[in-house]
Amino acid sequence: MIKTVAAYRSKFILWVLIISCYSCTSNPKQIGIQPYGEPDKAIINSVTKILKETYNANVIVLDKKALPKQAFVNIKSPRYRADSLLKDLLRHRPDSIDFILGITSKDISTTKRDVNGNIKQPEAKYGDWGIFGLGYKPGKSCVISNFRLKNTTPKTYINRIQKIAVHEIGHNLGLPHCDTDKCVMQDAVETIKTVDLAGFELCKSCLHKIN
Ligand SMILES: [Zn+2]
Numbered sequence: 001m002i003k004t005v006a007a008y009r010s011k012f013i014l015w016v017l018i019i020s021c022y023s024c025t026s027n028p029k030q031i032g033i034q035p036y037g038e039p040d041k042a043i044i045n046s047v048t049k050i051l052k053e054t055y056n057a058n059v060i061v062l063d064k065k066a067l068p069k070q071a072f073v074n075i076k077s078p079r080y081r082a083d084s085l086l087k088d089l090l091r092h093r094p095d096s097i098d099f100i101l102g103i104t105s106k107d108i109s110t111t112k113r114d115v116n117g118n119i120k121q122p123e124a125k126y127g128d129w130g131i132f133g134l135g136y137k138p139g140k141s142c143v144i145s146n147f148r149l150k151n152t153t154p155k156t157y158i159n160r161i162q163k164i165a166v167h168e169i170g171h172n173l174g175l176p177h178c179d180t181d182k183c184v185m186q187d188a189v190e191t192i193k194t195v196d197l198a199g200f201e202l203c204k205s206c207l208h209k210i211n
């Protein structure tokens, strides 16, 4: 009798372990990559790989589409407003996808603001500020551009794109900027050097926040 109870108990524990393990792996995040314009295979493949590894996500590449005309501005130079692209991505996000990441080779920009929401001064500089990427925090869409990342070796170029993709999806998951050395959520503070010095990974503290 004692043996039977023990046997049932161990079977029960086994089932609990199987069910909890199943539930933690059965519902991975679905990330959709939206190429704006002709997709660059090397970029798409490297971003797919790093997002799968970092977020244990299913990554789907959506059909390419044109950049929305209403996002175009030519204030300092021809650019697409990243805020408009985030809205465009959100509007056309398939229901099956949790987060949608737009990728473009065109220059993208936003308005830089201070903590009070006022345009950072001088306005002529920050009103239409060229960026590497932008993502809602938290939210379901983000966008990255390879326009400002190219002036380097092919390896560093791909590494930069991967880090920025991981960074923007991190914002979608609610992560703020992080001061931890090498953490991919570090603020670029207006220079690509910060991106080059950062690692590909989320630090323990950032990982803890999203798990
Ligand atoms: Zn950021």
Ligand SMILES: [Zn+2]
Residues within 6 Å of the ligand: 178, 179, 180, 183, 184, 185, 202, 203, 204, 205, 206
């Ligand atoms: Zn961190």
